[in-house]
Amino acid sequence: MKNRKISIVIVDDHPIVIEGLRTMLNSQPFFNVTETFTSGSEVINFIRSHTVDIIFLDITLPDINGTELCREIKAISQETSVIMFSNRSERSIIIQSIQNGASGYILKNTSIDELVICIKGALSGDIVFCNETKQIISRPAHNILPIPRLTKREKQILQMVAQGKTSNRIAEELFLSPLTVDTHRKNLLQKFHAKNSTELINLAVQQDMIEE
Template identity: 40%
Template sequence: MLQKKTDIAVVIVEDHSIVVEGLCSILQNAEGIRISGTFMDGGSALAFLDANAVDVVLLDISLPEMSGIEVCKAIKAKHPDTRVIALTNHTEKSVIREMLENGADGYLLKNTSKKDLISAIFQVLDNQFTMNSEVQKILFAPSAKSTDVPRLTKREKEILQLVSEGATTAAIAAQLFVSPQTVETHRRNLMQKFKVNNSSALVRKAIAQQIIQ
């Protein structure tokens, strides 16, 4: 169980002052919690964490300069014991997954109740992952297939998979026993079908549409 602690040091990273004021109002009246600082951007928060011990960071995802996902990754790389709770309005499954993959200890929506917010702070310090039931439903719901998913030939699927694995045109050609020109033709056709301009965007969109893993 979580050991009793006089003050849990909490930092808020949020670029909307009205949200910051609301969070401060809630947490200032919560027993055992101390607000160590509030920051409008990730860079300032990271500089503060380098000089101060912080227990929990409440982190928005939409921030200027660095996204909350990047900030979370940086916090976990340098301060692995600091707990990070995403506090956001983002409900896209891909965003939730990316935040969790980068080390977030919890994911809450901004409509979270005062009671649940305070409870979440104590839960993550007790090594429990926390998220809203609404977020759970989004994360674990079967993904609906998008109506604009392009139809691919078997060969296009093979090439797309190899592109996603970082294979070069020459390597793909050798593996599939076709010419490099044929590979490039398929690659161009794939980019047209997915309406993107480069291979990186092609792979990202194919993953988002669950065509490749």
């Protein structure tokens, strides 16, 4: 941090959040917000050709779940530290983010002083959390399950189930047999540990795995 500013990228689908965070970070002498993006595809294209020290990444984006985007970013640029920056405070999402390579998880009500400490910690190789996130992950995990890993087809069928489509309708639209669709639905129930489709959808919504 001695001779150059730390390059920071912000990824959030709310411009007002981006501007607020940019102003806070740029007020610090060693930080420079080099770019901001409102979608995951934009930041992926950017980091393929630019060196970035820190990425502040929201969970909810219009084209991809933030935890999955974190995994993609780390696959492209292992040296970039990704700090999740979100209003989502579910313990399972925090844990999944770290499992996917995030260097930390900070809630959006965090102060600038905490942000600075977390950035410095992440650059030193630490896993960082704001005080509120520390309290969340320190609580006992009562039957908290990790976010299921779904295949592309399972994600597609999950979305269609959430839209209220029957197996026959899904099979018709995807050019599959109804038996194949039923098999995928059973696999989804098992992965979410759900008893029925209603519980499946509720759990998927909680995990932010269904598009609005």
